[in-house]
Amino acid sequence: MDLNHLVFYYLALGMTIPGILAVISRNPVHAVLWVLVLILHQALLLYTLGSEFLTAIQIIVYAGAVLVLFLFIVYMINLRLEERWKVFVRRSGIGLILIFIFVFLLFKTISVFLALVPAFKPKLPYDLAQASNLVWIARYLFTHYLLQFELIGVILLIVVLGAVFILKKLQEVKNDSF
């Protein structure tokens, strides 16, 4: 058990426990905040995996944008406590059984998946000590995955337009005293 392992265990705990707490919390605000904790830990995990760029992106996009959006919506809707906590507990039996079966089966198949990993052929070998892998990500993004990169831009644009359009249309409906 060296330091690497210690750090990994800490981060793993720091991700799973807030995850569980987020899923079972009654208050949506708390859920969002627990996910924030999860995401910060995950950013650190990405750093230990050698990708500072993704760490930054994770914090900026997830913590900075997505979760703030969630919090904003939660406050806007102003629904603090979930009254139907009991429903959640009562009906969970079949779902939990299904999930257990699923996990069990996944563990069965995971050995197949693990056997595949050493066979992954690196396309461009890189040495983490030599240069930041940001260089490699950029090289891939702007050459091999350029089309996909542009498509992501288009998708984000469509999302912005769609969100605006949906909410604008609603206003029009309201104005017609629907």
Add this chain to the structure above:
Amino acid sequence: MIPFEYYVYLSLLLFCIGLVGVMLRRNLIILLVSLEIMMNALIVLFSAISRYSNDTTGYVVVFFLIALAAAEAGVGLSLVVLLYRSLKKIYTEDINYYRG
């Protein structure tokens, strides 16, 4: 170095936590939060694969995943707001127009 399996198990655990949320919770916002947790499980898995197979492609996929997660959250939340404004409800069991 930490064995690769650990990352896979961690990712699986996170995915199942998210799955439990999506399957059992009735609050639309928590549903979306759970989806984000599932997405994060994928991020962990892909970056681990990328690290252990010495190939940058996984990181690029993570980049795309984060961008897509942002898009998904945007659309999902705008739909939630739409539902709330027109129906004043955000619980899935109240929104069952399509019941057979």
Add this chain to the structure above:
Amino acid sequence: MGAFQEFEIVRSFSLPVFLVPFLPFIASIITLIFGKRYFPERPYILPVSALFLSFILSLYLLFEVLSGKIYQFDLFTWISAGNLKVGLGFLVDPLSVMMLCMVTSLSFLIHVYSIGYMKGDPGYYRFFAYISLFTFFMLMLVLSNNLVQLYLGWEGVGLCSYLLIGFWYEKKRASDAAKKAFIINRVGDFGFALGIFAVFYYLGTLYYDEIIPKLSVLKDVYLGIGSYEVHVPFLIAFLLFCGAMGKSAQFPLHTWLPDAMEGPTPVSALIHAATMVTAGVFMVARLHALFEMSEYAMAMVAFVGAFTSFMAATIAITQFDIKRVIAYSTLSQLGYMFMACGVGAFAVGMFHLFTHAYFKALLFLSAGSIIHALHHAVDPNDIRIMGGLRKYMPITFVTFLIAGLAISGVPGFAGFFSKDEILAHAFFSKYPWGKFIWLIGIIIAVMTAFYTFRVFFKAFFGEFRGREALHGHEPHESPKVMTIPLIIISIGAIFSGWLGIPEVLGGGAHFQKFLEKVVGHPELVGVDHTVEYFLMAISVLAGILGIGFAYLIYVKKPALETLGPSKFPRIYRFLYRKWYFDELYHYLFVVPTFWLSRTVVNLILDTFIIDHTVNGSARTTETSANLLRKVHTGLINHYIWFILFGIIIYLIYYIYIR
């Protein structure tokens, strides 16, 4: 390509080449989406300015090619499967840059013309969106560096042609004509697609610069079909030529083009005279090495061209619809181009394509100007209600005259040089059918001049006959936005031929020399100049003869006009009904199909099999739906459960059963 040695080949991305087709595309998409809402009054701004920029860029590319550069690069890999690799790429060489300049210049001018012609139409924005989309596809076709992209452009222009013929879709005749054009083109395109497959099967590549050097492999390859041995180059050439027959409206797939005149006149000028229908000739010239490998293929091209040309010219003499006459004349001139290709003079064929684009577009646009002036009439296309328009529309009169002189091959005008070159090359061709083609060509030249000037004299001379039809409206000259493009194109119709004045007349034949590096050009070596002068005199005489006949019949002695129909009623009716091709196809294909569908399908299949199946399936659906609706709770969470359930079943299958 071997002949490109003196060129410097640029293989990296070049922005001007990319922008030439994509500017009209962007303009078209924006106009199509936002045109109706945001600028319904002036939707032409974007397409016209995009086309103008494209035109400037193509001129720039022309100078680049003239200075010895060739662009050949892939934008990205489009399809990659096994050893099939197709990119979206561009090839700018003398052949394509010449088409580029022609397409962009004419398209630009016709866009400007349409501003006036289409004004007030409810589909104003739609028209501009479609026509610039058409320009995009045409440019993609011209610029392609592989056969699949050529096919993309080929189908794209077909689509736009369909949309534009049926532009006034509320008229039944227009939508029928659009469908006819589309369906007949399918027949040809089927062959074309098979041809592309055959090229890939035998040569393993679809890029022009790899096809051409590999062709010698096919020299002695035969394919056994039944008990016949078919020479593979002939087979491929035949299949590809099927596509050319459809698109360039050659016999037997020619019947769609005259009907396509239901579309707006600028469309007829741009698509059905100048650019799209010449795609077939362009394709044949592009793959000339393939056609030259087989004597049969060359003979097929030459005779199909000659027959179509002759047939169309005879039909054009009898028609009364001004646009149909010009449409048949287009058919006839396209046949001329194929005749040139069929005797091995590809560069000359392309030269005729180039000059023809200008004078035929001019002819169409002048006719459009007349139609615009008479648009109050029920059928403004009918030349019987015209007459004496010289007084009312002087500018149109002059431009129509220029176009008519050019198409008749009067010395000095564009048509003279190209037509004369075709005839000379046919006469001195190394192929045995050259002399015959020459003879047919002369006969067609007489008829061409005759029918063109028949329309001209009927429309512009004599007394105005359309007073009743116009309900008291006077015909008027078109607005400036239409006449100025007419004047500019008429400059093209005069001077475009001067680019390729043959050596015998003291010119340098620059045009043919320019294309020679790509399509080859047979030199007229050891030919006596006196013979050439003699041939030239004959072809000029043929044109003058036609004009003279027309003048005699339609101006001097109008009584002669009814002489032909009354003396030979049977022949006249035969020609007037277009050689009965429409009727023939009707009885050969349409009637049997209807019969089959009415009796077999309707009576037997429908009542017995389908009805019972439908009723039975409805009942099955009802019972199963009643069962399944219990599962359908409408709860999002439960859908996730079902997905998970599916995954679990798959995993169980994967782990335990498989």
